[in-house]
Amino acid sequence: MDLDTSTWEKTAQAKGQAILKAIPLEWRVPQPIPPVDVTGAYIQGFLNAREIEITEADAVAITTQTTSGKWSAVEVTEAFCHRAAIAHQLVNCLHEIFFEDALRVAKELDENFAATGKPTGPLHGLPVSLKDQFHVKGVETTMGYVGWIGTFEGNKDDPRAGVVESELVRELRNLGAVLFCKTSVPLTLMTGETANNIIGYTWNPNNRRLSSGGSSGGEGALLALRGSPAGFGSDIGGSIRIPAAFNGVFGLRPSTGRMPYEGVANSIDGQNTVLSVVGPMATSIGSLKLLFKAVLSQEPWLYDPLALPLPWRDDLEMETQKLIKESSGRGPLLSFGIMRHDGVVQPHPPVKEAMVFVTHILKELGHQMIEWDPQLCKEGQEIAERAYNMDSGEDLLSHISLSGEAQIPQCLVETGKHLNAREVAALNVQKRQYQKKYMDHWNSTSKKTATGRPVDAIVCPTAPHAAVIPGKFRHTGYTSFVNVLDYTSVVTPISRVDKGIHRFEPLPQFLSEVDQMVYDAEIYHGAPVGIQLIGRRLEEEKVLALAEYISKNIADFGGEGYVQPRA
Template sequence: MTGTSWKLKGEAKRQSILNAIPEKWRLESPVPPATELRDVTGDYIRQYLTEHEITITETDAVDIVAQTSTGRWSALEVTEAFCHRAALAHQLVNCLHEVFFEAAIQDAKQQDEYFAKHKTPIGPLHGLPVSLKDQFHAKGVETTMGYVGWINTFQGRQNDPRSGTEESELVRALRNLGAVLYCKTSVPATLMVGETMNNIIGYTWNPKNRLLSSGGSSGGEGALIALRGSPAGFGTDIGGSVRIPAGFNSLYGIRPSAGRIPYQGAANSLDGQGSILSVIGPIAPSARSLTFLFKAVLSQEPWLHDPLALELPWRDEVVRETRALIAKGRAGSPTLAFGIMKYDGMALVHPPIARGLRIVEKTLRRLGHRVVEWTPPSHSIANELLGKIFNMDGGADVKYHLGLSGEPQAPEIVCNENGIQMTASEIAALNVAKREYQKQYMDYWHSTAEVTGTGRPVDALFCPLAPHAAVIPGEFKSVGYTGFVNVLDYTSLAIPVTFADKNIDVRSANESVDDSEHIQWDYDAEAYDGAPVGVQLVGRRLQEEKMLTLAEYFEEEIARDTKERA
């Protein structure tokens, strides 16, 4: 395609997304620029909604299903409320790639008919609207994944019989569970970016501070859920792509170990690369919503439908054990221990992130938990492994899919489209180096049993999600804080803590400038003011039940300490 043709095709697709929004939900007057109005959450978006719509859309997933599964709310009224709010969210921050509200409303009506006839819900997610990152295939809905060259194709292939008929395994499971699917959210083309932008919808802005990014690559999910245009959704994560948008938008998001949530049938970048697997995880405003969705998906026995899914059902015994440790801690017995890592040796954090970690540490100490300084094997090794794995094909995948339309590569993309492909022997050596690093990290984690005082290694690690809060566009320079988790295949959650405050989070006058090669001191207290601040909770491999239980515990406790400091 010529430069003009890919632009025109992207513009046409962008307009078709807007055209799919019912006229009654379109904004009549322009939204003030971000320089005049940063925050479009809360009261700003509420002005376009009825009181009942506000009540519905500001209820979390668990309580929504408590209403829909008992007939107190109809699936139809809940679906329409979220469709309306999602339509508004897109017009405020550019967060949607696909709008299929009419199909969702028909699905909701069928659910209501089923409930009226049988007096029972279809499944554990009956009537719950769920949003999806634009990697998941749903019947009758296009998947572009941010590529202009994928428009009107199946993953870039013309006349493929799967076009419009394919459904990802997760989509099948969600429908069986009773979820109502109604939109797919924006991603950066290639997915390999910590921000969200593409040549179809442009840039996806942070709803809390529209001068900043919503994160990536599940940035559309983060922005939509932050505006409560969705009660919960699913993203993917190969270097931080669930956790970064969750943290940047004051949400909870989990990166499970590979094999827990089915990936079968989802579109992807670098498809077939198996050294570090992309994984699927939910994002939501509450920790218990993550647990709710995670448990529901596992109830569908995905290992029977996805050859890479592990036969590992939800483990209630792990939840009970973790809650027992928490209860003993409340009674004054030091039964839990946590590592704290404030700096990974590569990228010093900005003042809001440092303050967020101090809040977490204060919470841990107030609760009587052991706190251990984290001094693991060098994270620079993990960062180097990550970069090599992302570029092992020499950028061939990125180059091919961008080349379908001739659109340019965004400078933020971490893959080099003009690199050199590794040989099979080089890939094998890289995999050996990764395994050796995993073993070193495992041994270090086990060694902390000597200093915790609990008779066990640390139960989890707290560390930054990124050096900064929701980032200034173009300034995401280090994926090291999340990427090491992907190298290790550990379980990790994003947990919201506070918000950047220009009156508190200032750089001291005598502070030296960081001269690391990864990130320079570019902190601007005024620009970052109001940005969400999240931290990362990291557990060992396949510890999803334990980490989710701890996240629910800390949700209340960290909020208490944050409120007291306000």
């Protein structure tokens, strides 16, 4: 180690090496890794046939096997530990590895099953990964801050360190899940790329010259490499949806209060104008539903003061499925708003084509399409930006200053004027009025639909580009307005960039200064493209049902969306 290396750099390097040392020597991967697609056959080359069979299955298929006793929890856990260890070496996606504890828990689950003949819960033996915001007993939470190493959220000698667990963690344990790793996040969380001074940059597994997104970038990358079947991230401006889209996986941004946030670490904690939410990410829509329903079955509202007493609503799901079923051959019983751009940044050719593809499929299925006015996005984007920066970056900078670590280019800390109490109150009033304005607009679409009902959901890009070139992420507008509205949104994969098809198209005019974004078909080649399906507030059951329907048809038409669960 260089004698001139600063104290924070030594601390960061030691932490990064500790993560690697937690990986057994027999699971080490030769370096360096070429800048190529390391998903599929590439990572499978480090696994045996049985490990591939297990890890290529989604959470629905896995729990079908583990809850019936056909697959042991230990065998499944070890397979995913191995694959996650390889994934980290390929793309830098892990912050914490606790494989030994996971195998201990899996062994206890197997023993309990042998003794009782019953699974512990609906997630019995399912490995679940967690974004490094969730507290797990005996495991550190750094959230990418060097100053948090060896502390509890930056506080030294805090008795909660290594003892406290997040409410979601407790519930997952009750459900029979096996927690085995925590995934990488960017310094401050407030950015669409994942990079920090502990592990460096988290690369996109589909094209290692590109970003995995942020702030749940490690979760997205790990899922793309099938190093985990399902996990949980958080979203305050797109932090679940952007990594889901960039990595070609599925993600749910629920409305606030549906999932427990109690005991979760966070940046700008206490800022309540735009709340961060917890949501599942997975390799199939069915897996999102499985995790979401399972957590709700634990009645989190009894343990989290901000969780809503709202269990899974079978009636809303069945009503949506009935509309889907009856729409076949009987005219448009479903209608969708199509938002092609957000009025600020136009989508790159691959994203534009993905939107055309989805619109074409929905029309072929007989549904009604209504063009959605993008102008309503802008005010939501502006409200979000003011909320994120209302303390002039003081909270974010205070965590960085704990160690004196250097800021990174991807870190979006904006300093300026602090908002006083009256200005914060005014911002909250503006948000409420914006929500009402958007609600009224949505309701007004009933005059345009053949059904006489407002549109069922909005289809729009998740970002203006596919997985972004490192250092080039600039715009969260397609996702942040959804957070201000507190609407439900699901991201589903659609396609991949093909340099032979998605060539550069000069725009006749730019929508804004930010609209002049770099697109290079050669660099973007192979990057996944995902779109988001947006429903109204607290409509998770409906949006998941619609997303599954659309995703299946995307696959039938030759797209990437649907993952067929294996028995």
